[in-house]
Amino acid sequence: MEKESNFAEWYIEAIDRAGIVDRRYPVKGMNVWMPYGLRLMRLINGFMRDEMARTGHEEVQFPVLVPEDQFQKEADHIKGFGANVYWVTHGGLNPLDVRLLLRPTSEAAMYSLYSLWIRAHTDLPLRLYQIAPVFRYETRQTRTFIRVRELSFFFESHTAHENFDGAEEQIREDLEIWEHLARKYALPALFNKRPDWDKFAGAHYTVGVDAYVAAPGRAMQVASIHQYRDNFARVYDVTFEDRRGERQYAHQTTYGISERVLGAEVAIHGDDRGLILPPEIAPIQVVVIPILAKGAKGRILAEARAFEGEIADKVRTELDVREMRPGAKFYEWERKGVPLRVELGLDEIEGDHVTLVRRDGTRRRKVSRADAPKRIQAMLDRIQRDLYRKAERELREGIHTIDAYGDAPPKGIIRAGWCGKESCGLAMEDKLNRGMLGTPYFGEEFRGRCLECGDATDTVAYAANSY
Amino acid sequence: MEKESNFAEWYIEAIDRAGIVDRRYPVKGMNVWMPYGLRLMRLINGFMRDEMARTGHEEVQFPVLVPEDQFQKEADHIKGFGANVYWVTHGGLNPLDVRLLLRPTSEAAMYSLYSLWIRAHTDLPLRLYQIAPVFRYETRQTRTFIRVRELSFFFESHTAHENFDGAEEQIREDLEIWEHLARKYALPALFNKRPDWDKFAGAHYTVGVDAYVAAPGRAMQVASIHQYRDNFARVYDVTFEDRRGERQYAHQTTYGISERVLGAEVAIHGDDRGLILPPEIAPIQVVVIPILAKGAKGRILAEARAFEGEIADKVRTELDVREMRPGAKFYEWERKGVPLRVELGLDEIEGDHVTLVRRDGTRRRKVSRADAPKRIQAMLDRIQRDLYRKAERELREGIHTIDAYGDAPPKGIIRAGWCGKESCGLAMEDKLNRGMLGTPYFGEEFRGRCLECGDATDTVAYAANSY
Known part of the structure; x- marks a missing residue:
């Protein structure tokens, strides 16, 4: 998709x-x-x-x-x-x-x-x-x-x-x-x-x-x-x-x-793989997935259980012990938007580390077993901030200030001068093929002309297609 | 009322x-x-x-x-x-x-x-x-x-x-x-x-x-x-x-x-003074009421505040600092069913104690200031148990086992033998002027006769007026 x-x-x-x-x-x-x-x-x-x-x-x-x-x-x-x-x-x-x-x-x-x-x-x-x-x-x-x-x-x-x-x-x-x-x-x-x-x-x-x-x-x-x-x-x-x-x-x-x-x-x-939930609202913030290997199943499961137990009082966790391929599990938790995945298999046990994968990225990082609980909390905070910032950047970049109808891009939010007259506002809606969102509640420094009638104005208006 | x-x-x-x-x-x-x-x-x-x-x-x-x-x-x-x-x-x-x-x-x-x-x-x-x-x-x-x-x-x-x-x-x-x-x-x-x-x-x-x-x-x-x-x-x-x-x-x-x-x-x-809430479901488990005295208002308020602060992480509390007579406050919190009231005035400060009053009683008891937080938790547990027991006793005493219609008291639950036939059950409802609650789900040791037809039966039925 x-x-x-x-x-x-x-x-x-x-x-x-x-x-x-x-x-x-x-x-x-x-x-x-x-x-x-x-x-x-x-x-x-x-x-x-x-x-x-x-x-x-x-x-x-x-x-x-x-x-x-x-x-x-x-x-x-x-x-x-x-x-x-x-x-x-x-x-x-x-x-x-x-x-x-x-x-x-x-x-x-x-x-x-x-x-x-x-x-x-x-x-x-x-x-x-x-x-x-x-x-x-x-x-x-x-x-x-x-x-x-x-x-x-x-x-x-x-x-x-x-x-x-x-x-x-x-x-x-x-x-x-x-x-x-x-x-x-x-x-x-x-x-x-x-x-x-x-x-x-x-x-x-x-x-x-x-x-x-x-x-x-x-x-x-x-x-x-x-x-x-x-x-x-x-x-x-x-x-x-x-x-x-x-x-x-x-x-x-x-x-x-x-x-x-x-x-x-x-x-x-969300992205092509499904939801990405900000950690603050994620019902499951961290999913722990044991990567089972032949002959070491019990040991790996015990280790995964112990690790989950260690972090469960600080973050909302899920330990996925179902009989399924790890890849299928990854895919499912990704679709659900779980912000952070912990992989724990033989490699991790032998290397005394765990592998962490952020849902909003793809990089796999090895983190020492002892540091992992603290690092997980820090990473969740980081994911939360990064998602906010990304959305903020998209919003900022989605706003296009124009002073002529011809400059309006096919999509995004239009920002333009407006004299305040209803007739001009309605004409702008019509010509921009967008609804008027209105004027910024707390005001904005602006000096320009009404996009429709050209009168000087210090009021700016936003227009966009809306859900 | x-x-x-x-x-x-x-x-x-x-x-x-x-x-x-x-x-x-x-x-x-x-x-x-x-x-x-x-x-x-x-x-x-x-x-x-x-x-x-x-x-x-x-x-x-x-x-x-x-x-x-x-x-x-x-x-x-x-x-x-x-x-x-x-x-x-x-x-x-x-x-x-x-x-x-x-x-x-x-x-x-x-x-x-x-x-x-x-x-x-x-x-x-x-x-x-x-x-x-x-x-x-x-x-x-x-x-x-x-x-x-x-x-x-x-x-x-x-x-x-x-x-x-x-x-x-x-x-x-x-x-x-x-x-x-x-x-x-x-x-x-x-x-x-x-x-x-x-x-x-x-x-x-x-x-x-x-x-x-x-x-x-x-x-x-x-x-x-x-x-x-x-x-x-x-x-x-x-x-x-x-x-x-x-x-x-x-x-x-x-x-x-x-x-x-x-x-x-x-x-x-509930009683004539209003609600009595079991502590487990009481939105306010303990109300702290400063008993203000002339010249010592600040000191008493500070003490009440400190005391409430001490217990607030263990029980659900309210500190009532409104400008009203203490008696009017008592009355209001009683109506709301708050299980326990703490009074704290000059007497209490000087005596290094607090006064506790259970909603399900009237006795005022002085408890040493140092012991009070622990005692309060124990008293809430006690109130919870006592309310359960009281209701259990009332239920038990409300059940009247009878083997003739004439023995039915004017109110309460009737317990009597029932052969299981619908016609007998309906007749019992009619003559007892009570609805059939049914037969005990887990059964009950019983040997007697159907209240209506007199046939021997080991089934007992309950009947009562119901809300």
């Missing part, structure tokens, strides 16, 4: 061969999480939970079903999602009095409770999150982890604040959280303030967190953050008594991250 | 006041899990995961929605559940080609995949589990954790074996697993083989794991185990090539545990 020449097929094959999900479930766009995939996703989610604990968010879990009347309250919200929700109309043989829908996201489910929980400024900020399934009736072609009908592990945090500035501060913290996650996931990304025509239904503005998949030259939104101002608070009556005793609407934000993160791991780090 | 005199109201109030779930969600029978409740449920589920790891089961996660045609395959299954499922009929504005239902349990979702995964006897036993939401359209009155419309954390393991004996062995292991869990949850229970008229739809037989709630004198099924024989395998075509090269149907079992476990914790261990 060749990643560069046929990315779409490669992507699916890489997932299938790694045993992350089984796509043969009889509803398209809904997948079965296999043990290896579930462990992987749990590690990914674990870092989100760590960040939430660090920043003082608390975890809750809301019901999956939302009554239609709650959902209807936010008209903009419906415009965005109404065509894409699954409707529960019957219980048993009886039509329901109030139809229920499977939440596509949880604003409508949560905010009627927020209006009960929030009474006074002392209840704020309220910062809650959940990691739970959401559902979207996708009519477009589905793609595993990227566009699905059940997002099995949707992270969403929902915060409420005394005022706009409090919500703005939250968004800056959310982006800092991503910077931490990005190191764990080895997924550097751009923070783009989406153009108004592409913001989330009901939001004051939306920030997209865009990673970059070099092979097809496309952006992939892996997270999104929304400043709601008091838009939802007005609809769901989320009010509080402020310090002066006056009733005010709360200002709210949300932060969403889905299993797209896992899609990005596959798409960005 | 009085547990003995008005159990039903007490139960709901105890849950509300502990902050486990918020019941004000606008769909009846669906609750919002609050941070404290979610931590509690996670600890409960954690022990299930430990047991699964110990016994070599692997975790998976299936989609929530099941296509109607998969569900229809098992006619008995539908008879049992058809009236109680939520139907998804529309995606956006369009009726779906194939209606989907929210799984009430996962047989129909899983077994079409099992038929792909299982090819040969080398693939067996296959032992998978998930902890995920299931949905039941309940028309009867709902009761938090006990009868709900969304079971947010439904544990279900599904195993497949080469033959009936393999499946039987699994069921024995399942019951051993419960014995382990029962110690962690402090929930002793009876293993009753349900009468045929009360077995799970599609099962060859069902074993109910029945705990006992002494206050109302009722049984509560907290887990159930089903021997399917090859009933489902025939419907979902779960076959394998056996050792002789012949195609055989697999034999299957399931094991289900829901958040009823949490309902049982509340109902069995």
Whole structure:
């Protein structure tokens, strides 16, 4: 399977061969999480939970079903999602009095409770999150982890604040959280303030967190953050008594991250041999493979077992003692993206060393038996950093700054001046044949002209094809 | 709130006041899990995961929605559940080609995949589990954790074996697993083989794991185990090539545990002051409360902080430094069921001791400051054991062996001879005004007469009102 020449097929094959999900479930766009995939996703989610604990968010879990009347309250919200929700109309043989829908996201489910929980400024900020399934009736072609009908592990945090500035501060913290996650996931990304025509239904503005998949030259939104101002608070009556005793609407934000993160791991780090997992999220960080030789089987197995035992309290390991050719084992663990392989046979025992092979390389290195445990940890750290850096370089090299349409390369991200007018933005989308990712959230030093109208501007915009 | 005199109201109030779930969600029978409740449920589920790891089961996660045609395959299954499922009929504005239902349990979702995964006897036993939401359209009155419309954390393991004996062995292991869990949850229970008229739809037989709630004198099924024989395998075509090269149907079992476990914790261990949580599942095992005195506030706070720091790596603690009267704090942590309270004020500092109060008692005991950390761990172990024993005693004392209908007390579990005939069993249910829990799975030494027909029998049956 060749990643560069046929990315779409490669992507699916890489997932299938790694045993992350089984796509043969009889509803398209809904997948079965296999043990290896579930462990992987749990590690990914674990870092989100760590960040939430660090920043003082608390975890809750809301019901999956939302009554239609709650959902209807936010008209903009419906415009965005109404065509894409699954409707529960019957219980048993009886039509329901109030139809229920499977939440596509949880604003409508949560905010009627927020209006009960929030009474006074002392209840704020309220910062809650959940990691739970959401559902979207996708009519477009589905793609595993990227566009699905059940997002099995949707992270969403929902915060409420005394005022706009409090919500703005939250968004800056959310982006800092991503910077931490990005190191764990080895997924550097751009923070783009989406153009108004592409913001989330009901939001004051939306920030997209865009990673970059070099092979097809496309952006992939892996997270999104929304400043709601008091838009939802007005609809769901989320009010509080402020310090002066006056009733005010709360200002709210949300932060969403889905299993797209896992899609990005596959798409960005994988190679023709399959997945390459960053050690921080790898369910198995090190696989130990005994290379059995005639007459020394017992001795080699005992040695491999002893070695695995020595490292197992520091790293996540697997000892593969199955009756198979070593080559077939190598191939299988490579497909699963295990970052580091240890080979241990007669040569190694006699030479008092072990052989280490990084998944993100091919070089075999002999490391003295005594040093190996420490060296393994250092190598995992190194792999983690190298994967991050490689993705960062690909992202940087994928961005092309242009000042004329003719200079746009066939793929990659375009960076160009934009006067800010919607008409110019839409024209740029059209002529570049790319969607507008938006303008950098933290700004960028720029002096140039709008790619479309030629007016002088100090604003730069990014555009790309996106997943 | 009085547990003995008005159990039903007490139960709901105890849950509300502990902050486990918020019941004000606008769909009846669906609750919002609050941070404290979610931590509690996670600890409960954690022990299930430990047991699964110990016994070599692997975790998976299936989609929530099941296509109607998969569900229809098992006619008995539908008879049992058809009236109680939520139907998804529309995606956006369009009726779906194939209606989907929210799984009430996962047989129909899983077994079409099992038929792909299982090819040969080398693939067996296959032992998978998930902890995920299931949905039941309940028309009867709902009761938090006990009868709900969304079971947010439904544990279900599904195993497949080469033959009936393999499946039987699994069921024995399942019951051993419960014995382990029962110690962690402090929930002793009876293993009753349900009468045929009360077995799970599609099962060859069902074993109910029945705990006992002494206050109302009722049984509560907290887990159930089903021997399917090859009933489902025939419907979902779960076959394998056996050792002789012949195609055989697999034999299957399931094991289900829901958040009823949490309902049982509340109902069995709680008292008039609220919850009493067994230390193993308590999100907060020890609360440290500084008793502030004028002029010594800083010193007391520093001391309380130091003490909490000393024990925090061994037990789950909370230091309550809020500006509130100590009495109000005591009351709040009692409602939440925190097993042990540490009071630390000027008296304690000067006496070089701390004051400890067990939630399941009232006695205040002074313990020397130096010994306290060790003593606290021993006391938590003691509380855990005492709660188990208390529940065990209540269960034992709740069972009344009778040989005439007239001897049946108004509440509690009835134990009586049964000839095994359905007609007699149904008559007993009727005259005892109790449901048949069934016969003890591991048998019991018994010699007597059928309560109904008077025939000699060595089989004993249990009957009770149940939640």
